Amino acid sequence: MAFSLRVGVVSFILPARISVCRSEVPPQWGCWRLGPRLASLASGVPKGARMADIGTDHALLPEVLARAGWVERALGIDRAEDALRAARERLDGVPWPGVRVELWLGDGLGLLRAEMVDCAVMAGFGGRKMVELLERHPPEQLGITRLVLQPTAGLPALRRYLSRRGWQIVSEQIVCEGRRGFITSIMIWDGRLRELTSLEALIGRVSVDEPLLFAWMHVQLQHLLRQGDRARALRAEVEKWLAHHPLTV
Numbered sequence: 001m002a003f004s005l006r007v008g009v010v011s012f013i014l015p016a017r018i019s020v021c022r023s024e025v026p027p028q029w030g031c032w033r034l035g036p037r038l039a040s041l042a043s044g045v046p047k048g049a050r051m052a053d054i055g056t057d058h059a060l061l062p063e064v065l066a067r068a069g070w071v072e073r074a075l076g077i078d079r080a081e082d083a084l085r086a087a088r089e090r091l092d093g094v095p096w097p098g099v100r101v102e103l104w105l106g107d108g109l110g111l112l113r114a115e116m117v118d119c120a121v122m123a124g125f126g127g128r129k130m131v132e133l134l135e136r137h138p139p140e141q142l143g144i145t146r147l148v149l150q151p152t153a154g155l156p157a158l159r160r161y162l163s164r165r166g167w168q169i170v171s172e173q174i175v176c177e178g179r180r181g182f183i184t185s186i187m188i189w190d191g192r193l194r195e196l197t198s199l200e201a202l203i204g205r206v207s208v209d210e211p212l213l214f215a216w217m218h219v220q221l222q223h224l225l226r227q228g229d230r231a232r233a234l235r236a237e238v239e240k241w242l243a244h245h246p247l248t249v
């Protein structure tokens with residue numbers, strides 16, 4: 001089976017045998033014209049949340065959550081002035097009832113104070129950077145109890161980091177858009193420290209019934225193959241996993 005791989009990144013090219021090229025978008029987000037990737041982030045934000053989108057860029061996510069009346073607070077934070085200016089210009093001209101999107105120029109979670117928000121979203125940049133931002137400003141100390149994460153790379157290390165610090169992975173979803181897959185990870189704070197095995201950190205809480213998990217595990221296998229001997233043990237576990245979970249679609 002031929003795979004074109006983007007090694008070490010969360011997005012990957014699906015094998016030709018998988019016909020799913022665009023995940024379904026729940027109607028409540030489809031009507032706002034969100035694509036599958038952003039819709040899976042929106043679905044991770046509970047109704048009535050006070051949310052902050054860290055690294056918001058275009059601010060499409062807080063915009064839709066606010067316009068849909070889904071959240072009580074919609075905060076978009078980015079360190080790029082240009083991106084915020086463009087988002088502000090777009091949002092200023094749109095009248096809608098309910099909460100307005102607040103756009104803040106800032107670095108990570110640095111401007112947040114206790115109890116301002118209860119849910120933080122981070123998407124579109126690497127897991128290592130996410131760890132850095134979370135380490136500098138631990139979200140649980142700000143009253144944040146839910147994280148919705150979609151890193152472009154380094155998801156296993158991010159899962160491990162957060163599990164060790166009292167975050168529980170409650171659900172994960174793979175969505176694909178234009179033949180690229182993305183994993184959205186939802187974590188809640190319960191204060192229980194967990195040590196994930198290497199295999200657990202690779203698989204997370206993606207359902208084994210998810211056919212795209214097979215493609216994700218193949219990407220990981222290729223990544224491990226490039227790491228040579230030091231990855232031998234984990235590679236054997238992934239090979240065993242793949243042998244027991246054949247591609248069914």
Ligand SMILES: C[S@@+](CC[C@H](N)C(=O)[O-])C[C@H]1O[C@@H](n2cnc3c(N)ncnc32)[C@H](O)[C@@H]1O
Nearest residue numbers: 055056057077078079080083106107108123124
């Ligand atoms: C590729 S965009 C992702 C936009 C959006 N979250 C999405 O998933 O479509 C990444 C954004 O993260 C912002 N960013 C990177 N590091 C940041 C930091 N330390 N604090 C705030 N924003 C940051 C960048 O300026 C950029 O606008």
